[in-house]
Amino acid sequence: MSYGPKEVLAGIDFTASRGEVLVLLGPNGAGKSTTIEILEGFRHRSAGHVRVLGVDPASGDERWRARIGVVLQSWRDHSKWHVRELLHHLGGYYAAYSTAERRRPWPVDQLLEVVGLAGQAGTRIVRLSGGQRRRLDVAIGIVGRPEMLFLDEPTVGFDPEARREFHDLVHRLTDVEETTVLLTTHDLDEAEKLADRILILAGGRIVAGGSADELAREVAGETEVRWTQDGRRFVHSATDATSFVRGLFQQHGEAIGGLEVRPSSLEETYMKLVREAEGSAR
Amino acid sequence: MNRVFRLGLARGGVELRQTLTTGQDVFGYLLPALLLLGTLVLMRGSTVPGTEIALGAHTFVSSLGMLTVIAGVMTMAQYLAMDREDGTLLRAKATPDGMSGYLIGKSVLVAGVSVISCLVVLPGAFLVAGGLEFDAAGAFTLLWLVPLAFLSTMPFGAMLGSLFDNVRTLSLLMLPIFGLVGISGIFYPITALPGWLQGVAQLFPMYWLGLGLRSALLPDALVVAELGDSWRHTRTFLMLGIWSVAGLALAPGVLRRMARRESGSAVAARRERAMTRMGV
Numbered sequence: 138m139s140y141g142p143k144e145v146l147a148g149i150d151f152t153a154s155r156g157e158v159l160v161l162l163g164p165n166g167a168g169k170s171t172t173i174e175i176l177e178g179f180r181h182r183s184a185g186h187v188r189v190l191g192v193d194p195a196s197g198d199e200r201w202r203a204r205i206g207v208v209l210q211s212w213r214d215h216s217k218w219h220v221r222e223l224l225h226h227l228g229g230y231y232a233a234y235s236t237a238e239r240r241r242p243w244p245v246d247q248l249l250e251v252v253g254l255a256g257q258a259g260t261r262i263v264r265l266s267g268g269q270r271r272r273l274d275v276a277i278g279i280v281g282r283p284e285m286l287f288l289d290e291p292t293v294g295f296d297p298e299a300r301r302e303f304h305d306l307v308h309r310l311t312d313v314e315e316t317t318v319l320l321t322t323h324d325l326d327e328a329e330k331l332a333d334r335i336l337i338l339a340g341g342r343i344v345a346g347g348s349a350d351e352l353a354r355e356v357a358g359e360t361e362v363r364w365t366q367d368g369r370r371f372v373h374s375a376t377d378a379t380s381f382v383r384g385l386f387q388q389h390g391e392a393i394g395g396l397e398v399r400p401s402s403l404e405e406t407y408m409k410l411v412r413e414a415e416g417s418a419r
Numbered sequence: 420m421n422r423v424f425r426l427g428l429a430r431g432g433v434e435l436r437q438t439l440t441t442g443q444d445v446f447g448y449l450l451p452a453l454l455l456l457g458t459l460v461l462m463r464g465s466t467v468p469g470t471e472i473a474l475g476a477h478t479f480v481s482s483l484g485m486l487t488v489i490a491g492v493m494t495m496a497q498y499l500a501m502d503r504e505d506g507t508l509l510r511a512k513a514t515p516d517g518m519s520g521y522l523i524g525k526s527v528l529v530a531g532v533s534v535i536s537c538l539v540v541l542p543g544a545f546l547v548a549g550g551l552e553f554d555a556a557g558a559f560t561l562l563w564l565v566p567l568a569f570l571s572t573m574p575f576g577a578m579l580g581s582l583f584d585n586v587r588t589l590s591l592l593m594l595p596i597f598g599l600v601g602i603s604g605i606f607y608p609i610t611a612l613p614g615w616l617q618g619v620a621q622l623f624p625m626y627w628l629g630l631g632l633r634s635a636l637l638p639d640a641l642v643v644a645e646l647g648d649s650w651r652h653t654r655t656f657l658m659l660g661i662w663s664v665a666g667l668a669l670a671p672g673v674l675r676r677m678a679r680r681e682s683g684s685a686v687a688a689r690r691e692r693a694m695t696r697m698g699v
Contacts, residue, residue, distance in 0.1 A: 170684055179512070179682035203515035209683040211690070214507040217437045226433065229426050230514045281515070289683065 146171055148342045149185075153319060153334075155284075156311050160328040161321040163338035164411055169321040170210070170289060172338070176319065177207050177287050190285055203234035203241070206283030206316075210290050212274050216263040220254060220273060221245055223262065224280055231281035242280050251309070252276040253302055267294040275303070279310065286310065288320035292327060300327070307331055325404050337407060339414035349403050352410075365395040426520040431527025438532065448532070452539040455482055458606070459546045467608060467644045472637070474607075476550020477644070479543050480636045481605040484568075484628035486540070488599075490533035491572025492579065493592060498525055499580025500589050503677070504693065506686045512678055522577070522674070529576070530569055550637065557635035560652070564631040567659040571624045574666030581677035584689060587696075599625050608644040617646060624662050627655045 146168045153159045161169045174180035175187060178194035178201075187194055192201045215223050228242030235241040249255045252272045257265060265273060271294055278286060288307075292300050304327070310316040322328055328335050329349045336346045345352055360378035364371050366389060375381035378398050385393055401409075438444040458478065465474040502508045502521075511517035544551060583589045602616045603609065603626040609617055620626045633641065634650035642648055 174682050174684065177513070179509075180684075181679075199515040202513070205513075207513045209506070209509070209686075211506075211683075211687060212510070213505045213690075214502070214510045216505065217441070218433065222433060226426070226430060227510075227514055227517075229429070230423075230516055230520060233422055234515060277510070 146175075146182075146341045149338075151336055151343065151346065153317050155317055156315045157333045158307060158311055158318045158320070158331050160332035160335045161319065161338055162323075162325070162328050162335055162407065163321075164323075167338040168341040169338055171341075173287050173289055173319065173321055177205065178202075200234060203231055203281055204284045206278040206281060206286040208274050208278035208286070208288045208291055210293070212270070216261075218262050219258075220260050220262060220265070221249065221258040223273075224248060224276060227277055228280045234281070239282050239284070241282050243282050245280075248276050248280060251306065253299075268296065268299050271295065272299070272303075275306070279316075282314060283316055285317045286319070288318065290321055290323070292322070292324065304330055325407055329403050335403075337410050339411045342414065344410050344414040345406075353401050353403060353406050355406075360401060361397075361399045363395070363397040363399070364393050366392050370395075423516045423519045424523060426516075427523025428527055430520055430524030431531065434524060434528045435531040438528070439535070448536055448539050451486065451536065452543070455479070455540050456543050456546065459543050463546070467641060468611075469643050470640055472641055473547050473550040475543075476547040476637060477608065477633065477641065478606050479540070479547050480551070480632050481603075481629040482540065483537050484625060484630075484632050485600050485603070485605045486536040487533050487568045487628060488572055488625045489596060490529055490536055491569060492576040493596060494532055495525065495529045495573050495576025496580035496583070496589055496592065497586060498528070499577055500583055500586045503581070503681070504585065504686075504689055508678070509681045509683065509686055512681055518678055525577070526569070526573055529573055533569070552638045553636055560631060560635040563656065564628070564635065564659075567656070567663060568624075568628050571628075571659045571662035571666060574663075574670035578666075578670050578673045581674055585693065599623055603629055605629055610644060610646060621646075621658075624659055627658045631655045631659075 149168070149172055151159070161172060163169050171180065175182050176189050176194055178189075178197045181195055189197070190201060190204055192198075194201075197205075218226075224245045228245060228248075231241040243251075246255070246258075249258055252275055254269060254272055254276060257269055260269075262270070262273065271291070275288070275291060278288070292303055295303060307318060307320075308331075311318060318331075320331070332349065334346065334348060335352060337344050337352070345355055347355060360375050362373045362375050362378055362381060362385075364385065373381065378400075382396070382398065455478075459475045462473070462475040462478060466472060467474050467477050499508070502525075508521065511521035514520075579592060580589070583592075599620070600606075602612060602620040603623065604612075604620065605625070609620060609626065612620070630645065630651065633645070634652065634655075642650060645651075
């Protein structure tokens with residue numbers, strides 16, 4: 138994918154399977170939004186092979202569109218409409234695409250309950266708080282019971298409780314509805330909680346991919362070992378922490394105290410990978 | 420398609436109700452009506468040259484044509500530009516058949532707004548009561564004239580709305596439209612203008628709409644104030660027809676091009692530009 142003379146994305150290669158939650162993680166300008174917009178069929182790519190639900194998004198028809206849900210970063214649309222009115226209206230477009238195993242659209246009252254907006258059903262959208270507006274965006278994204286849901290920074294502006302409820306909702310979507318979810322986030326904690334698989338993007342490339350555990354393991358020399366010896370504190374980063382500690386005891390035996398072995402957190406892994414990627418780009 | 424049409428109708432209905440309950444919008448509909456009433460009051464006592472009929476009646480009917488053109492072109496363009504700026508259009512794009520539903524809804528809304536603009540000037544009819552005449556022939560004329568009025572203006576409004584990136588630039592469009600009002604025989608019979616200006620006016624729908632409405636709602640004696648002393652129905656039908664066909668032929672391509680370029684980042688970029696402008 139190139140954008141003007143500058144190539145923005147290269148080497149983005151991944152597959153998501155049904156019911157999986159895939160998280161795109163990366164700093165600003167890494168290419169997360171570009172990637173997601175290509176997959177949503179909102180942006181055309183200059184090269185590459187892309188299939189979403191078996192269809193090239195660049196030529197996806199309305200039937201394909203009905204199977205996709207989209208939640209973008211900042212919606213301000215339909216501000217004069219009432220919450221229930223808009224969900225009812227937009228849901229109407231999906232009725233023709235209802236199938237035996239997937240009844241479309243999601244009944245409005247049930248949907249309002251699911252996203253926690255039952256109390257705001259009659260509210261004008263312009264009067265919603267930031268977090269409520271975001272929930273409405275999510276509700277609109279899933280009103281057609283999508284098989285594939287794209288979420289671009291879904292929890293920006295959520296308080297911790299709303300964030301937790303949102304995470305429960307995502308789990309419900311993947312477990313009960315078998316929806317495949319692709320979401321972008323800055324929030325490492327969120328990525329770790331939600332993702333079956335995390336892809337780290339930096340400089341328009343996927344620099345690493347896997348579950349949070351796998352990612353941590355992938356980054357060599359990241360396990361931190363701390364101990365005290367003769368009243369002094371030592372810190373060492375070891376690739377193979379087990380054999381390092383074994384060696385430590387063999388050499389110093391009883392002199393070792395206060396041992397701590399800390400595998401690197403996702404945050405450390407992430408920082409290291411992004412720094413490496415940005416360093417190599419320069 | 421019937422289903423999408425119904426959704427579009429419902430959408431237009433909801434938005435029509437919204438605009439009628441928004442004070443600012445209602446004021447926007449009332450203001451031209453008040454200005455027009457003022458003009459009609461000032462015109463009391465004048466007659467159309469060569470007739471006994473009040474000039475106010477001529478102006479009243481012609482201005483209905485003007486209001487229809489302004490609604491069809493300007494209002495349509497403004498709605499589209501606004502909806503592009505706030506992401507409503509992108510939402511339509513993200514919904515199956517959403518774009519068709521959106522455009523049908525917008526057409527219903529603009530037609531509604533146009534009818535409302537005409538209804539609020541109706542009190543003016545009492546000021547010029549003596550000059551109006553409406554019969555079966557007039558009703559038949561309206562039957563083909565009103566749809567043509569919408570068809571010849573709305574596609575161009577939609578295209579203009581899709582070409583301008585922000586609502587502010589769009590308001591510059593008002594200048595050429597007011598220019599057209601000046602030369603299209605709205606406030607005074609076109610026969611008073613120099614020949615070349617008459618030629619320019621006759622290229623655009625506003626003149627023909629005014630002419631058609633005058634033929635339907637004014638006494639036939641007034642025909643002497645028209646070019647060639649004729650209502651020229653065939654010409655009116657042809658000219659408005661040409662504008663309609665051209666608009667309907669061009670609009671889908673232009674709108675598709677616009678829709679293709681809509682994306683989350685495009686909406687975000689426009690929003691950022693709007694914010695910067697406000698900051699300056």
